[in-house]
Every structure is written in structure tokens, then in C-alpha cells.
């Protein structure tokens with residue numbers, strides 16, 4: 001008997017982990033300020049100029065698909081244009097199919113999920129350090145040229161937020177693994193294992209945050225999953241650089257497969273596979289709903305119930321109370337509405353102003369908006385740049401044309417309103433004012449630099465809060481502005497379900513990982529809070545283990561015995 005046990009033991013492969021390790025201290029990545037004359041400004045300018053020079057000489061970067069570390073050129077090529085100068089192409093990329101990638105990912109899975117946590121964490125911590133040191137300016141330059149971000153927007157996204165995601169995920173994962181049953185009855189031991197999901201995870205990322213693309217794949221991967229990544233066609237090059245960094249950091253081949261290209265092809269191949277185990281999505285609400293439906297239709301072919309995590313659109317408000325500091329509210333509104341040209345899911349796109357404050361608010365807003373400088377990203381003094389692509393330009397212009405033509409008759413232009421796509425997809429930062437709280441630009445997500453103001457009677461605060469609360473299908477972010485504490489409480493209470501991220505006297509954008517976990521409810525997503533343990537928990541399937549130490553001697557319980 002003993003010999004048989006020994007023989008079995010010898011056949012088990014054991015990965016030793018001879019210690020319970022503490023992670024290095026996890027802190028937010030310090031942000032560089034890129035002020036005039038700074039070293040970082042000079043280095044970033046050099047990286048941007050080099051990249052621009054290369055593509056201007058008609059040498060766009062070439063991005064393959066990556067399956068199990070193999071760079072594959074399918075020959076079916078598309079291009080990623082530069083939004084501020086659309087005749088330039090940042091990269092050419094090969095369109096993928098997913099077939100082989102699924103099999104290869106499943107092959108890579110057993111070794112990856114068996115790798116001790118400290119080794120998996122080391123890979124992502126190393127990637128964060130490679131990003132913030134060796135590759136910071138390159139990834140920022142790719143984000144600036146390819147996605148139209150100015151310096152500060154690229155810094156907070158492609159450098160700081162991505163590094164924060166990679167590092168804080170390790171901290172939160174360690175806390176999850178350490179979360180163990182606190183009670184053990186005599187002569188037994190209870191444990192919980194946090195297994196990776198059975199099968200593969202699919203991640204679809206949006207164009208607007210390089211960091212989100214990185215996190216959509218890194219979060220499930222850190223928890224032991226294998227991930228098929230379909231990046232947005234408008235952020236291919238920066239996303240490919242992230243994959244390269246992860247590879248240099250030691251990520252084994254096959255853990256993340258990189259599949260740029262036609263989303264419908266990838267969807268058909270991955271969503272119809274029995275091992276489809278999870279979907280990690282960030283993008284628009286309509287696409288998410290359509291994909292959720294497909295998953296539902298396929299439910300009988302899957303081996304498990306797929307985990308579905310989606311962070312989607314927003315129609316975020318600033319609600320201003322009569323006690324607010326007007327200048328502060330205006331400046332925060334300009335940042336919230338117009339930084340990155342309003343292309344953040346969290347962008348401020350509607351603002352409620354008390355009637356008594358309207359003249360001061362609009363005067364200050366117009367004066368400050370007149371100082372916004374718009375132009376290409378390589379001129380660091382530009383605050384606004386171009387929107388991402390032609391489709392987006394046409395959509396936003398359509399809403400503005402409806403205001404100009406009187407089709408949207410309740411609404412007029414207060415500032416801005418011009419569009420020009422002769423060189424880049426430029427939409428001037430625009431403030432509209434409306435008499436109709438349900439006008440199209442108060443309700444729909446435009447995803448561009450357009451803000452609509454609605455003035456409410458000072459004595460109708462509660463009614464207007466109720467109106468604002470149910471004006472759109474979304475519930476992502478919201479900023480309330482007031483000095484009066486009772487007003488803050490009233491506003492916050494009425495808007496409790498109108499936003500997953502609420503800001504008091506601050507703008508609706510700019511959540512920081514580890515400080516304000518991010519995500520919304522209603523039409524804005526599943527609110528699984530990117531950059532928190534809530535998100536990581538969606539990528540594990542816990543197994544509870546009870547081990548008894550001492551043999552029992554009878555099946556009866558004392559209650560079965562006779563007196």
C-alpha cells in the first residue's frame with residue numbers, strides 16, 4: 001500500500017514555492033509634468049518626431065498577428081491612420097482569424113495556470129517597470145500619433161494608468177489569494193483555491209485608452225487565464241507595443257494571442273467555441289449588448305457559463321448648485337468636457353446650471369474656451385487635437401449641423417461649433433445651450449468635444465436632480481459642485497444610482513487606479529470596477545477544499561444512539 005502511494009507521488013509534478021512572498025510596495029506611478037525645458041519634454045518630443053519622420057517617409061510600422069509568440073503575416077492588410085493628419089498611416093496591420101489561436105492558447109494554459117503566483121506577478125511588475133522606464137516615450141508617442149492624445153493625456157493613460165493597472169492588479173490578486181476561510185473545525189483544514197476559468201478569455205479593447213487595452217488582457221492573464229486580444233483598429237500600434245513589452249518581461253508564448261482585424265470574424269470564431277469562458281470588453285454600449293446577446297444565443301454550446309464583464313458608454317453630467325465656486329466649476333467642466341476631445345467614456349457632456357448663475361457661468365466658460373488651442377499632437381502646446389476617425393467626425397458633425405440648421409430647434413451654439421476634416425478630423429470644442437433637457441445632445445453619447453448646458457430654476461433643485469437622474473440610459477460618472485454641505489448631501493443622494501463614479505467638486509474624468517476604482521452601471525456596464533479586486537474576482541473560479549485529518553470509526557451520529 002505504502003509503495004503504491006509512493007509510486008503515485010513520484011508521478012506528480014511539483015512546482016516548489018519555498019516561501020510566502022511579499023510584493024514590493026505598490027504605489028501610483030509618479031507622473032512627469034513635461035513643463036517647458038524639462039528633460040522628459042525633450043525626450044518625448046524626440047520620440048514623437050522620430051516616429052512622425054518615419055511614417056512621413058512612407059514607412060508605417062508593420063504589425064503582424066501574434067499566435068504563441070509567432071509573428072504571422074496574413075497578407076490581408078489594413079492601416080491605422082493618424083487622426084490629426086489622416087493621409088499619414090501609423091501602421092499597417094495584418095488581419096487575423098482566431099482558429100489556430102484558440103488551440104494554441106489552450107495548449108499554453110496548463111503551464112501558465114500552474115506557474116506560482118509570485119512568478120506570474122513578477123512578469124507584470126517587470127512589464128510595468130519596462131513601460132515606465134525603457135519604453136515610456138515610445139508607447140506615449142504611439143498613443144499620441146495613433147490615437148490623437150496630447151502629452152498630458154498620453155502620460156496619464158499610456159504611462160501612468162497602464163503601469164498602475166499592472167502593479168495594483170498584483171496587489172489585489174495577492175489579497176484575493178490570501179482570502180481564506182477563517183474557521184477550521186477540529187482535526188480538519190479548510191482552504192480555497194482561486195482557479196483560472198476553464199477555457200479561454202476573449203478581450204475586445206476600445207481605441208481611446210492604451211491602458212484599458214493592456215488591462216483587459218493583463219487582469220485575466222494574471223489570474224492564470226489565457227486571453228485572445230482583439231484590439232481596436234484605431235489603436236493597433238500602441239497595443240502591439242504593450243504586447244512586446246509583456247513578452248520582454250517574460251510572458252510565456254500563448255498566454256496572450258494578439259488578433260487585430262475584423263471584429264466579426266474574431267467574434268464568429270471565438271463566441272462559437274465550447275471553451276469560450278469569459279469576455280472582457282470595453283467599448284460602446286450597442287456593441288456590448290449585441291455581443292452579450294450572441295453569448296446568450298450560444299449558451300448551450302459552452303462548457304461553463306461565460307463570465308461577461310463590460311464597461312461601456314456614458315452621458316456624464318456636472319450638476320452645479322447655486323453655492324458652487326463658479327470659476328472652479330467652469331474650469332473643471334472644460335477639462336472634463338474637452339480634454340482628449342471629449343473621447344473618454346467619463347467625459348462631461350451635459351451640465352446643469354442654476355438660472356441665477358447662468359450669466360456668470362457662460363461668460364466665464366466662453367472666455368476660458370477661447371484660450372483652448374487645437375492642432376496636431378507634436379505641438380505640445382495644443383490642448384485639443386482631432387477626433388479619432390471619419391465615422392466619429394461625421395457623427396459629431398451631424399449633431400452640430402442639426403443645431404445649426406434648426407432641426408434641433410431647442411438648442412443653440414454658445415461657443416465653437418466648427419468642423420474641418422481636410423487634414424485631420426478636427427471638431428472645435430463646442431458648448432451648446434438648450435431649453436429642452438431631453439434634446440438629443442443631452443441624452444445621446446456623442447463621444448466628442450461637445451458640451452450641452454441646461455439652466456434650471458434655482459427653486460427646482462430636487463425636480464431637476466430627478467430629471468437629470470433619468471435623462472439618459474447611462475450611469476457612469478457625475479460631478480457635483482457646491483459649497484453648501486446640505487446641498488452636497490441632497491445632490492449625492494438623488495444621484496446615487498446615476499453614476500458608478502461620483503465626484504464632489506471635481507470633474508467627471510480622471511479616475512486613478514488604487515484611488516477611484518472605475519466603472520458604471522445601467523447602460524454603462526457591469527460595474528466590475530477596472531483596477532480593483534472586484535474585476536479580478538471575475539476571472540477566477542474558486543474551489544473550496546476541506547481536508548479531514550483523522551479517520552472516523554462509525555457512520556452514526558450521537559443523536560442516532562439509544563439512551
Ligand SMILES: NC(=O)c1ccc[n+]([C@@H]2O[C@H](COP(=O)([O-])OP(=O)(O)OC[C@H]3O[C@@H](n4cnc5c(N)ncnc54)[C@H](O)[C@@H]3O)[C@@H](O)[C@H]2O)c1
Pocket residue numbers: 204205206207208209212230231232233263264267282283284285287288291311312313314344345346445447476519520524525
Ligand atoms: N466604461 C468604460 O470604462 C469605457 C472606457 C473606454 C471607452 N468606453 C466606451 O467605448 C466607446 C468608444 O470606444 P470604441 O469606439 O473603440 O468602441 P467600439 O464599441 O466601437 O469598439 C470596442 C471594441 O469592440 C469591437 N467591435 C466594434 N464593432 C464590433 C462588432 N460589430 N462586433 C464585434 N466587435 C466589435 C472593436 O473592434 C473594439 O475592439 C464609447 O462608447 C466609450 O464610452 C467605455
Ligand SMILES: N[C@@H](CCC=O)C(=O)O
Pocket residue numbers: 208209343344345346508509510511512518
Ligand atoms: N477611467 C477614465 C475613463 C476611461 C474611459 O474612457 C477616466 O476616469 O477618465
